[in-house]
Amino acid sequence: MTVLAPLHFADPREAAALAAFLGRLVHYDRAAAVRLQAAGGTLAVFGRPPSFEVLAIRTARLVDAVELDVTVSAGELLEGIEESAGKAVVPDSVTGPPWTGVLPPRAGWAPVAGLPGAADMRAAVAAAVAEFRARDEELPEERRTRAERDRIGHEIWSRTLGPTGLPLRAVHAAQSLGFLPPTREESPVALFASGPWLRLRTPYGSIALRTVPLSLAVTPR
Template sequence: MTPPLHFADAREAAGLAAFLARLIHYDRAAAVRLQAGGGALAVFGRPPSFEVLAIRTAALLDDTPLDVTVSAGQLLDGIEESAGKATVPAPVTGPPWAGLLPPRAGWREVPGLPDAAGLRGAVAAAVTEFRERDGALPAERRTRAERDRIGREIWSRTIGATGLPLRAVHAAQSLGFLPPHDVPVALLTAGSWLRLRSPYGSVAVRRPGAGTGLTVTAL
């Protein structure tokens, strides 16, 4: 059995629990990949509605290495927030994305990203546009395919010249990484990946048409 995770602060356990609950909201059968070492834990998930990798980190009291894919629901059930620890459930067969992660190093900042308030405003404007265009559809065109087409058009737009798709910002807000108050945000790039980072977590997405830029690691 994998030893339990002991967080450096009970708030780390609470933050991870909130992240897992949001993932499960979008996929009740969600799996997450855990990587720990050097006193830090990284938890990777992929909410299907957004087509991004979501990353939540936490500080640990020990530096025992760990690399395993588990059920997000079972991990959430094993978190004891008051005690600041979590029981690691039995491994599961990882989905394909869990074997292809962004690189750990080599990230550099990309200029031109709005602040957190500007990003939230861009998401709000996109949601309003979708509702207006959806409401204007005649009855014979109000189909799932047509609504999906409108959604893809809107959420694939990029934030200025950064190359970051709006769906990545929407994912960050939906997962609690862009709370309704000012937080520092940054856009980073490494290889074919872009990463939107805040103190509450990150979302990573590959640039369209870029090379692999993947880190392939055993599950």
């Protein structure tokens, strides 16, 4: 077993923000795993909340230029965060799910035009949720099954946001994980593309997803 030194955050508030992110991941999946990558004084934490079919990314500044690349239990990492001390104990590594081997590229991102503001994105998610509930209530009893509800949900959340090509499920994930800025806050939200990847970036985190299925020719990072 390799014992890793604790991670010390440049600002204790970043420890609290990371704890909030991990708490949301664990809420969706108690057995969630996260991949940690640290280099040059920055920590990136990758998670995959179930049902959204996206990767969620939270970054934090570290005091030291630690070199780290490991997959761990999200719940155990959450337990190892000391918010008041601004540090986190990295738990033992685990065998991660397949997604941990294929992450978005580090460079080569180009801006994508046409992304609406955070308030409009929140409105789009609210409208989609309302539509799902209305269509679910209209289902006759014999069709009110998990498969039918999944079909409706897939249809709604696969719709793209204007001309951007970004599916609504990515925006829904950003809102559910606390990444979308509050309506009252005018914070920059941007969309970028790199090859088959799209990345929705906000001041609170990023949501990344592939726009085409993964082929066998792709080499895991």
